[in-house]
Amino acid sequence: MSVWLQENSWQELDKLRIKAKDTIIIPVGSTEQHGRHLPLGTDTMVATMLAVDAAEKAQVLVAPPLWYGWSPHHMVLPGTITLRPEVLIEVLYDVMESLGKHGFKRFIVINGHRIVNIPWMQIAAERAQRLLGIKVVIFDPAYMSKEVVGPLGFGAVGHSEEIESSHMLYKHPELVHLEQAQDNPITATPLYSVDPRFTGDTLCYVPSTLTHMQNSVDVAGGTTGKPSQTSAEKGQQYHEHLVGNLVEVIEQLQNN
């Protein structure tokens, strides 16, 4: 059997849905620039690899990933595709509505695209819960790993930094080109830092301007953080911690 919805026939899927207690994961990421050393699909791949490993452990299903997110600030470099948040809300809602009509009642939406995707996911999830009578949780890797990233020696959440790079190096080494990576250290802004680990994180994030992003392009090809600290072994520990939390979230959802 495959945990992927699209790899099963409809009869197989219906049996698997019952075994999965009507639970399905929807990986959501982005297609956007990830510096010179990571592929454009990094955020979707990250969400997908967490989804598949947790689904196999918890015996639930995974819907086809949503490869697009809200990435206006990353339009500074080619390959980035940004959808308007109002479009993304409708796409995610329609995916949940379709699956809900076929018996799925518990949804885990994994966010591979950091804080930028969260607002529209929350709006879609709230509407789906209210109108479709389903349960939806959002699983955000940055929030779900905040107790391990420090002990693992990772610096602040940036973009294509050592956290994403280590995770990708562990699962997709063939797509990581560390020889092209450039550091661009992050300096925290006291009241407006965006990192779940910082006590100064106000959650009041507004996506950067293209002018601001151009600076990270000039300095490090679109990277912020320290990809020089990348380690596949740390990426594995980070991944296993997140998969453990994700399995726990699935069990909580199924027992409520």
Ligand SMILES: [Zn+2]
């Ligand atoms: Zn990313």
